Amino acid sequence: MRIGLLTEGGHPYVSGDAWLWCERLVRGLEQHEFDVYALGHGPHQDADGHRVPLPPQVRRVRTAPLRTAEGPAYGRRARRRFAECYEELAGAVCARAGAAGGVPGAEEPGTPGSLADRFGSALYGLAELARDKGGLAGALRSDIAVRALERACRAPRALCAAHEARVSDLLTIAAHLERALRPLSLDWYDDDTLGAADLCHATTGGPPALCGLLARHFCGVPLLVTEYAVHLRTHYLTSGPHTAAPAVRAVLAAFHGRLAAEVYRAAELLTAGDAHARRWQERCGADRARIRTVYPGTAAERFAEAAEPALRTDPGTLVWAGQVDPAKDLETLLYAFAEVRREEPKTRLRVLGTPAGPEGAAYLGHCRTLAARLFPDAAEGDQPVSFEETGGPAKQTGVADAYAACAVAVHSGGAEGFPAGLVEAMLSGRATVSTDVGAVAEVIGGTGLVVPPHDPRALAEACVALLRDPERRARLGAAARARALELFTVERNTMAFHGIYLEIAARCPVRRGAPDEPRPFAAPAESLVPGHWTGPEDHAQPRGVPAWAADSTQPSVEEAR
Known part of the structure; x- marks a missing residue:
């Protein structure tokens, strides 16, 4: 099969959160051909030095950094056509949803005049205009767009918060929609590009899924969408009260909700990284029958040596490893460790991680200060808490060695998607203590201790219980490794997607191409x-x-x- 792989800031470039997963997917499915279409936001995509070496099954790579560009000048008829489509889109976004629960985009499409159908019709109308005229960039930033947004926000059945939108808010909304709709102006939707694919695989929600949506609309290519972090949930988490005015947040949340619902409606299949992500997809309008759960894969061989039972295990060491940011709630871990030290004075805590940007670096400094305040009597050079930054090649060996030399792996967090660091601890054969957030309980599955989040006492009691019971640690560690090898390896992930590719190809109609072009499943099995x-x-x-x-x-x- 020929797969059109749609990425954002990731493969084939060493950037973004999904690049490693995409790299493993492409290399593991050498029986398929891949055309990679990479969206991005910076000039680094033009530099070959940031591109990973590509395997033979990758036929070509096309990039489109989503930067602001000048659009074509429209004539009177094109301006009228744009105004009609954009006004319909703005009206569908700003109108109050009539579905139960009030989630944007969750209403049932197909009924005459439904908001979902109005949104989809306007979206494809804008895409067709962009295809005919060579882009939408100038029009999306024009006064026509701002005035259409103003009328939609002032309409009688508009969102309550939208009624309060000021001119500055309307300009902010228009700018955000212009960025979100830039994929409509790409030249990827014809028979020489995505139209030549047997399947489009969007490796994340958002702009890549929008590209797949247009390939389906223009060329009839089936769409598969993978969301390890649900795009709509990410938007909600990053759009707090401090980021924008209430009117801006309400309208943009409605837009992303409508777009997610249209993607979920059009995709042949959706894959979620865990049950937590799957529930989000269902809540936002996805059909349960078309969702598959495919867990992320971790390279198990990196932790094979750490899983040896007698390998340098220190019975008095706890280890936390991961990316450092406020969502990981290291403060709760430090307060819990202070209680552990009162029960087991010789216990030590190792914190391994790389700060996630400036906010993560500031949070790491705050945690260092808190640790010094909690343990003021520690001798010079004999601090019970150590902070070790890992990143790049160091992470490949440093984390595995840390797990090999510890008794218990601790996983604390206040908000969590799929806990990749927890899977690494399980592959290392270590007993774990985790907080019950995100998909943690689903991943653990009874092979470790799970406590409520933001509860230092419960976290401390669980750690002490395992520190005092080596037989229980060994039993839980062996069970955790067996579960991780069964469910969370790279090979398991790759073969799951291979099966999904074949499932979609088998049940989608064969698109007739050149007479001599091979077509999967075009002839009945012999x-x-x-x-x-x-x-x-x-x-x-x-x-x-x-x-x-x-x-x-x-x-x-x-x-x-």
């Missing part, structure tokens, strides 16, 4: 008829017909067998 087949001397017998079938006298059932 069956093997049991019996004695002809030898090389039987030249007169039709090819593929067994000897008994050519004889005038038919054998019995037993002879045929």
Whole structure:
């Protein structure tokens, strides 16, 4: 099969959160051909030095950094057409949803005049205009767009918060929608690009999924969408009260909700990284029957040595490893460790991680200060808490060595998607103590201790219980490794997507191309008829017909067998 792989800031460039997963997927499915379409936001995509070496199955790579560009000048008829489509889009976004629960985009499409159908019709109308006129960039930033947004926000059935939108808010909304709709102006939607693919695989929600949506609309290519972090949830988490005015947040949340619902409606299949992400997809309008859960894969061989039972285990060391940011709630871990030290004075805590940007660096400094305040009597050079920054090649060996030398792996967090660091601890065969957030309980599955979040006492009690019971640690660690090897390896992830590719190709209609072009599943499967087949001397017998079938006298059932 030929796969159009749609990425954002990731493969084939060493950037973004999904690049490693995409790299493993492409290399693991060498029986397929891949055309990679990479969206991005910076000039680094033009530099070959940031591109990973590509395997032979990747036929070509096309990039489109989503920067602001000047659009074509429209004539009167094109401006009128744009105004109609954009006004319909703005009206569908700003109107109050009539679905139960009030989630934007969750109402049932298909009813005459439904908001979902209005949004989809306007979106594809804008895409067709962009295709005919060479882009939308100038029009999306024009006064026509701002005035259409103003009318939609002032409409009687508009969102309550939208009624309060000021001119500055309308300009902010228009700018955000212009960025979100930039994929409509790409030249990827014809028979020489995405139209030549047998399947489009968007490796995340948002702009890549929008590209797949347009490939389906223009070329009939089936769409598969993978969300390890649900795009709409990420938007909600990053759009707090401090980021924008209430009117801006309400309208943009409605837009992303409508877009997610349209993507979920059009995709042949959706894959979620865990049950937590799957529930988000269902809540936002996805059909449960078209969702598959495919866990992220972790390279198990990196932790094979750490899983050896007698390898340098320090019975008095706790380890936390991951990306450092406020969502990881290291403060709760430090307060819990202070209680652990009161029960087990010789215990030590190692914190391994890389700060996530400036905010993560500031949070790491805050945690260092808190640790010094909690343990003021520690001797110089003998601090019970150590902070070790890891990143790049160091992470490949440093984390595995830390797990090998510890007794218990601790996973604390206040908000969590799929806990990749927890899976690494499980592959290392270590007993774990985790807070019950996101998909943690689903991943652990009874092979570790799970406590409520933001509860230092409960976290401390669980750690002490395992520190005092080595047999229980060994039993839980062995069970955790067995579960991780069964569910969370790279090979398991890759083969799951191979099966999904075949499932989609088998049930989608074959698109007729060139006469000599191979088409998967275009011919019915051949069956093997049991019996004695002809030898090389039987030249007169039709090819593929067994000897008994050519004889005038038919054998019995037993002879045929």
